[in-house]
Amino acid sequence: MINTNIKLIGNPASPYTRKMIAYLRYKRIPYQVIWGEASDVLKSMKIDPPKPILLPVFLLPRDGKITSVTDSTPLIAEFENSYPERSVYPNDPPLKFINYILEDFGDEWCTKFMFHYRWYFSEDADNAGTILPVGIMNNISDEELAFFKDHFTKRQVERLWVVGSNDETASFIDKSYKSVLKILENHLKIQPFLLGSTPSSCDFAVYGQLTQLIGFDPTPRRIAHEIAPRVIGWVNSLEDGSGYEDKENNLKLSDLPQTIHELFQEMSSSYIPTMVANKQAIEQGKNEWEIDLDNGKWKQKSFPYQAKCLVWIKEEYEKLDINEKDEVLSFLKLNNCETLVV
Ligand SMILES: N[C@@H](CCC(=O)N[C@@H](CS)C(=O)NCC(=O)O)C(=O)O
Structure with a gap:
């Protein structure tokens, strides 16, 4: 065969x-x-x-x-x-674009929660340092494990500042994580997935980061257990959605519940200003940058890949027709997120 x-x-x-x-x-x-x-x-x-x-x-x-x-x-x-069957893209072009942004938010902002909690506190770093090496080669000796633990932990802790996790940003990241969890918890009371009754690619992006935050790293796991039980249920079952019914996502952007607006409002003070500042820093040839956010300063190394993500978001936006662009822009403006596309 x-x-x-x-x-x-x-x-x-x-x-x-x-x-x-x-x-x-x-x-x-x-x-x-x-x-x-x-x-x-x-x-x-x-x-x-x-x-x-x-x-x-x-x-x-x-x-x-x-x-x-x-x-x-x-x-x-x-x-x-x-593989067009069981599409993870909404049919409504404006909503498909919103899905694209949320997928990027999962990949590029929620990953800051993941990296921060994994390596910032010693309990988490100790857990990750031990489990990461045995996750891919469990038949190693104690000596080898000790060597890899030391090597992985040093390398990753040194790289914390690359994603913007440091003493100045730690409490901002923590607030944003809790706020995202609370919004998702409320959202999941209304519908089973981020954009309706069927999973979209953005569900998988946010899910990926959350598998770690609620299933691997002790500190964010404790936080999620305190404030977001539905999010834990959602992550656990999305791991294997092979049995979910075949349904098209025919939801429209205008049908989105208030909770998704709240998620965009949260993004307007975290993901969006940092993505925009990062792109400007790259364009100005700066190696690192800092900006004032509502709840404190943000400082990180310039990250060329995330500047490209913003370019790709704009390219997706350009694929919309004039009416669709208008609809998206009103949604983004309503939630203070228009700098993403203008
Ligand atoms: N944009 C990429 C990001 C993938 C990524 O950053 N992967 C991490 C691990 S989860 C990695 O391989 N990092 C390399 C390293 O830490 O050296 C994607 O969506 O696949």
């Missing part, structure tokens, strides 16, 4: 790996996960690594040859083309 399963290399503690596995399961696309250190796995398969090597790494045919590729959002877009 010819094996046509899609292969990916990942780590259970990688939020983007979890995003993509949950997506593939929901879509009922056959796949095989290779748990491992991507560079070693690729070397053993004689496949050139992607640049940079980020998780998960997919092995997909390109120009007739199996090639390593990364980046979850465009990969979902590619799979949606090849």
